[in-house]
Amino acid sequence: MNPAAFYPSATDYLRFLPELILTIGGVLLLVLEALTGDHKDKTKLGYLAVAVVLGAMLAVPVALANPGASFNGMIVSDGFAAFFRMVTLLVGLFTLLCSTSYLSREKANSGEFYLLVLFSLAGQGIMAASNELIMVFLGLEIASISSYVLAGFLRDDKRGSESALKYFLLGSFATAFLLYGISWIYGVTGVTNLTAIRAALAAGTSAPSMVVAAAALMLIGLAFKVSAAPFQAWAPDVYQGAPAPVSGFLSAGPKAAAFAVFLRIFQTSFDSLASRYEPVLWMLALGTMFIGNFSALWQSNVKRMLAYSSIAHAGYVLVAVTTNSNVGTAAAMFYLAAYALMNYGAFAAITHLAGRGETHVTIDDLKGLAEKQPVLAGLLTVCLLSLTGVPLTAGFFGKFYIFKAAIDNHLYWLSALGLLNSAIAAYYYLRVLAAMYMHEPQTTDHPEPVPSGIQLTLWVSAAGILTLGVFPGLVLDYANRFATFVK
Numbered sequence: 001m002n003p004a005a006f007y008p009s010a011t012d013y014l015r016f017l018p019e020l021i022l023t024i025g026g027v028l029l030l031v032l033e034a035l036t037g038d039h040k041d042k043t044k045l046g047y048l049a050v051a052v053v054l055g056a057m058l059a060v061p062v063a064l065a066n067p068g069a070s071f072n073g074m075i076v077s078d079g080f081a082a083f084f085r086m087v088t089l090l091v092g093l094f095t096l097l098c099s100t101s102y103l104s105r106e107k108a109n110s111g112e113f114y115l116l117v118l119f120s121l122a123g124q125g126i127m128a129a130s131n132e133l134i135m136v137f138l139g140l141e142i143a144s145i146s147s148y149v150l151a152g153f154l155r156d157d158k159r160g161s162e163s164a165l166k167y168f169l170l171g172s173f174a175t176a177f178l179l180y181g182i183s184w185i186y187g188v189t190g191v192t193n194l195t196a197i198r199a200a201l202a203a204g205t206s207a208p209s210m211v212v213a214a215a216a217l218m219l220i221g222l223a224f225k226v227s228a229a230p231f232q233a234w235a236p237d238v239y240q241g242a243p244a245p246v247s248g249f250l251s252a253g254p255k256a257a258a259f260a261v262f263l264r265i266f267q268t269s270f271d272s273l274a275s276r277y278e279p280v281l282w283m284l285a286l287g288t289m290f291i292g293n294f295s296a297l298w299q300s301n302v303k304r305m306l307a308y309s310s311i312a313h314a315g316y317v318l319v320a321v322t323t324n325s326n327v328g329t330a331a332a333m334f335y336l337a338a339y340a341l342m343n344y345g346a347f348a349a350i351t352h353l354a355g356r357g358e359t360h361v362t363i364d365d366l367k368g369l370a371e372k373q374p375v376l377a378g379l380l381t382v383c384l385l386s387l388t389g390v391p392l393t394a395g396f397f398g399k400f401y402i403f404k405a406a407i408d409n410h411l412y413w414l415s416a417l418g419l420l421n422s423a424i425a426a427y428y429y430l431r432v433l434a435a436m437y438m439h440e441p442q443t444t445d446h447p448e449p450v451p452s453g454i455q456l457t458l459w460v461s462a463a464g465i466l467t468l469g470v471f472p473g474l475v476l477d478y479a480n481r482f483a484t485f486v487k
Contacts, residue, residue, distance in 0.1 A: 012070035015077035017059040018085055019125045025052030026118035033111030042109045046100040049114035053093045053121065060085050069131060073193055076131040079482025083333055084128035084260040087340050091253035092121040094344045094457045098245040098351050101451035105356050106243070108154055116153075117249070120146035124257035133182045133192040136261050140178070140225070143254055144171055151242040151250065157357075163241030170224070170234045178221025184214035185269075197269040215270050215277060222265075225258035228318060229287040232311045236295070239307035244354055244361075247303055248347030251310040252340045259317055259336060263329055266321070274324040281322040282414055288315030289421040296428045300362050302350055305428055306343070309387060312425060313339055319418050320402045323409040329483035331401035334476050338386065338394035338468055345383035345461030349376060352454050363432055368441030376450055377436050379458040386465045388429045389422050394468035401476065 013020065029045055029052075036042065064082040069075065095117055103109040123142030130136045148171065152164025186192050188210045189200035201211060220231065227235040239247040266277065292312030299305035317339075320332035353369070353376075354361045370377040386395035399422060406415040450458075468475060 008071055011066050011068075012075075014066045015063050015068065015070040016075055016129075017063050018056040018089070019122045019129075021052060021056045021059055022118045022122040022125065025049065025055070026115040026122065028052075029111050029115040029118065033115070036111070042111045042114075043100050043104065045111040046096060046103075046109075046114050049118060050093065050096050052118060053089055053096060056121070056125075057086065057089045057093070060089070074132040074135045075126070075129050077129060079478070080260070080264075080333075081129035083337075083478065083482065084256055085125050087256045087337050088121055088124040088128065088253045091249060091256070091340050091344055092117055094348065094461070095245050095249040095253075097453035097457050098248070098348050099243075100453055102243065102245050102351055106154060113150070113153055116146045116150050120150065120249075121253070124253055127257040128260040130261065130264070131194050133185070133194070133197075133265075136265070137175075137179060137182060139257075140175065140261070143257060144175065147246075147250060147254060150246045151238055153246065154243055157241075159241035160243065161241075163238040166234055167238045174221050174224030174231065176221075177217050177224075181214045181217030181219075181221065184210065184217060188214060194264060194268045198271060201269070201272050211270075212273065212276060215266070215273055216280075218265060219277070219280070222258055222262050223284065226255055226262065226314045226317070227288075227311050228284050228314050229291045229311070232288065232291065232314075235311055236304050236307040239310070240301060240304045244303065244347060244351040244358060247307070248344045248351070251306070251347070252344050255310070255314065256336045256340060259321070259332060262321060263332065267324060267329065271324070278322060278324065281318060282411070285315050285318035285322055286414060286417055288312065288318060289418060290315075293421050293424045293428075296425070299428070300364070302361050302363060302366070302432065303347075303354075303358075305363075305432075306346060306350075309425070309428070310343065312421065313343070313387075315421070316399060316402055316418065319406050319411070319414055322411060322414065323405045325405060325409055326480070326483045327408060328402075328405040330476065330479035331398075331405045333479035333483065334401055334468075334472065335398035337475050338398040338465070341461045341464040341468075342383045342386035342393075342395055345458055345465070346380060346387065348454050348457040348461065349380040349383070352376070352448070352450050355448075363435050364442065366432060366435045367439035369436040372441050372447050373450070376458070379462045381433060381436070382462040382465055384429045384432055386469070388426050392466070392469045394465045394472070396469060397472040397476075401472075 032045060060082050063077045067077050120143045123139045126139030130139055148164055148168045151167050152160045154160045189197050191197055191200060224231040289312050292308050292315060296305050296308035317332050317335055320328040386393035389395045389399045403415045403418055
């Protein structure tokens with residue numbers, strides 16, 4: 001073997017450029033955090049982190065312009081990776097924009113927060129671009145460890161500390177399943193490259209029962225990361241206890257990256273097992289939708305309601321994954337992009353409305369919001385209507401394409417039960433809208449002005465939701481073009 005093959009070229013670095021920018025930016029923030037001292041205003045570090053994320057977003061087209069495998073086949077730059085890199089970076093950008101004012105309000109403004117977001121984004125980018133199970137694990141750990149700390153960033157908040165501990169313990173347990181599955185498939189095939197695993201399984205030399213067991217272990221690990229039932233119990237407690245901007249971040253960014261890994265592994269390496277794992281995914285999707293939606297019906301805390309809603313939306317995406325088709329993959333990609341916009345937009349509004357210490361996070365606290373802050377109520381309404389799946393919003397077309405893909409693949413009962421779940425979900429979203437528009441304000445206090453970062457997040461989210469609701473082809477055409485990587 002030629003030793004020179006292990007030395008990266010300039011093209012390798014270009015294909016990995018977004019993650020390089022995020023990593024270098026995170027290290028720079030770490031140094032600046034130490035130099036600025038403990039008692040200085042760290043808001044400028046937040047602006048620098050925003051600039052780093054924008055730089056990484058500009059680097060995504062550069063990586064896409066140099067497609068192919070890099071670093072000896074461990075990382076692949078393709079349209080699929082570029083799509084999920086951009087989705088996770090957008091969620092990261094929203095998180096940073098909402099966090100500067102939030103951290104100042106909570107008197108916890110620290111550069112450590114911003115560098116943790118950057119490192120988590122770097123891990124998510126590695127997950128999306130990995131063509132090697134070892135790289136999947138490394139990317140997952142980088143993203144997860146940063147997320148554990150972010151969940152408990154407000155150290156004086158007992159709820160945050162509890163959520164971080166639960167997230168860490170259960171996340172580590174789930175990661176062990178994934179790692180055990182990786183070890184097992186390596187023992188069976190002798191390789192960890194996704195394409196090489198597929199070739200080894202196609203050769204028919206591996207014990208089928210061992211391969212199925214390895215796939216099942218990895219499925220358990222990834223199901224936890226996307227908060228699929230019955231591995232969803234951590235999500236409500238973590239989302240409720242974590243800082244509001246972090247809850248939005250966890251509900252969209254890591255979930256999108258985990259679904260990217262899910263699609264790559266199961267529709268590349270384990271494509272030959274599709275007939276075996278389809279019933280499992282069928283039940284997983286159905287259980288996730290029902291548990292998420294029915295649990296959300298009884299919630300009075302908006303953050304906890306959105307947590308259960310997030311579980312239900314993972315179920316919708318799993319319907320697309322169950323189809324094991326390029327059309328289903330494209331539908332999942334579109335839905336995850338739409339979900340990032342509408343879900344983080346809702347969390348951005350809650351970040352502001354919750355107030356210091358997040359003491360105003362119930363549905364009753366939103367009563368009369370349309371009278372007190374009509375613009376904020378209108379933007380939140382767009383996000384909630386999209387989450388419901390109302391026509392002319394991104395959420396409507398997201399669900400439409402998912403269920404169409406399911407019907408095209410003869411998953412009729414799953415489609416019907418999924419549509420029933422969409423109707424159930426409308427109830428708890430409409431409860432929030434009713435509180436905002438059909439009740440008088442509970443207090444006469446003058447509302448606090450919405451910080452510019454949260455305003456920008458809300459306007460971009462609402463504009464994106466309505467644009468994709470009218471012109472879904474802007475994203476769907478791209479998704480259809482690059483969903484074929486798995487076949």
